[in-house]
Amino acid sequence: MGWLEGQVALVTGGTGGIGSAVVRRYVAEGAKVGVMARDAAQLAKLKDELGDAIVTVQGDVVQYKDNQRALAATLEAFGRLDTFVGNAAVFDYFTRLDRIAPEDLESSFQRLFAVNVQGYLLGARCCIDALRETRGSMIFTLSNSAFYAGGGGILYVTAKHALVGMIRQLAYELAPDIRVNGVAPGATNTPMKSLEGLNKKSVPLNQIPGFEEGAAQAMPLKRIAEPEDHTGHYVLLASRKDSGLTTANIIHSDGGWEIRSAGARSHSKT
Numbered sequence: 001m002g003w004l005e006g007q008v009a010l011v012t013g014g015t016g017g018i019g020s021a022v023v024r025r026y027v028a029e030g031a032k033v034g035v036m037a038r039d040a041a042q043l044a045k046l047k048d049e050l051g052d053a054i055v056t057v058q059g060d061v062v063q064y065k066d067n068q069r070a071l072a073a074t075l076e077a078f079g080r081l082d083t084f085v086g087n088a089a090v091f092d093y094f095t096r097l098d099r100i101a102p103e104d105l106e107s108s109f110q111r112l113f114a115v116n117v118q119g120y121l122l123g124a125r126c127c128i129d130a131l132r133e134t135r136g137s138m139i140f141t142l143s144n145s146a147f148y149a150g151g152g153g154i155l156y157v158t159a160k161h162a163l164v165g166m167i168r169q170l171a172y173e174l175a176p177d178i179r180v181n182g183v184a185p186g187a188t189n190t191p192m193k194s195l196e197g198l199n200k201k202s203v204p205l206n207q208i209p210g211f212e213e214g215a216a217q218a219m220p221l222k223r224i225a226e227p228e229d230h231t232g233h234y235v236l237l238a239s240r241k242d243s244g245l246t247t248a249n250i251i252h253s254d255g256g257w258e259i260r261s262a263g264a265r266s267h268s269k270t
């Protein structure tokens with residue numbers, strides 16, 4: 001028996017590095033999964049791989065009606081919803097405020113926040129009734145950038161910090177019916193894309209020269225994550241049996257980022 005036998009989840013950004021690893025792990029644990037993402041070809045590929053265990057919906061998390069379609073398809077295919085995973089996001093390629101032209105700032109802010117913050121809220125709003133019926137839970141992908149500076153630029157770090165407040169307030173508003181938690185990965189080997197047009201130098205995250213070595217060196221545990229490294233946390237938080245009293249909580253999965261200076265000291269002694 002898997003940990004999530006008989007459960008149904010909906011995952012946004014479910015074709016990406018971390019999202020697709022969560023979808024595969026949920027299926028391996030016995031769950032059925034609705035997968036929403038933007039890229040139809042990647043959705044078709046995942047469908048070929050996982051078959052009847054998933055239903056796929058192409059859409060944009062910025063649109064409420066697309067979130068609704070994803071929920072409706074999931075309910076139609078699998079009859080219930082136990083867990084909503086808000087995960088789709090875009091990066092900002094470490095772009096500093098003084099490198100964003102003043103005339104571009106308002107639209108860049110709105111476009112990044114529309115995906116990374118509003119997208120989570122729209123998905124959450126859509127799923128409230130279905131999750132109340134099952135006394136289910138919401139899980140949001142945050143980042144070490146939800147707690148610390150330097151892991152992104154001004155827009156990404158500000159948006160991820162905002163989500164800490166969103167999780168706390170949602171957990172407060174939705175208790176006792178729905179638990180609301182987060183997972184905060186650190187640097188992970190994925191092709192995470194940045195907001196279009198924000199930074200001319202932008203490439204997918206894991207194609208930045210030296211990204212893997214640089215990030216690994218900065219971490220006390222001395223390696224960057226593969227997407228699969230985080231998936232157990234999503235399973236635990238989705239499990240009523242094993243985290244039924246956990247809400248308003250965010251699990252850090254970042255190689256010990258908080259103690260990085262201590263890690264660097266002990267490393268330098270060896």
Ligand SMILES: NC(=O)c1ccc[n+]([C@@H]2O[C@H](COP(=O)([O-])OP(=O)(O)OC[C@H]3O[C@@H](n4cnc5c(N)ncnc54)[C@H](O)[C@@H]3O)[C@@H](O)[C@H]2O)c1
Pocket residue numbers: 012013014015016017018019036037038039059060061062087088089090115141142143144184185186187188189190191192193205
């Ligand atoms: N890769 C890292 O180092 C890292 C570190 C910490 C946190 N994260 C977080 O992990 C999550 C997943 O990122 P990833 O690294 O897997 O990136 P990714 O680019 O591989 O995946 C992103 C997914 O989101 C989808 N998406 C993007 N914009 C969308 C939109 N408007 N509507 C619908 N779907 C959309 C993409 O289709 C894709 O499926 C994000 O919340 C990201 O902030 C990533």
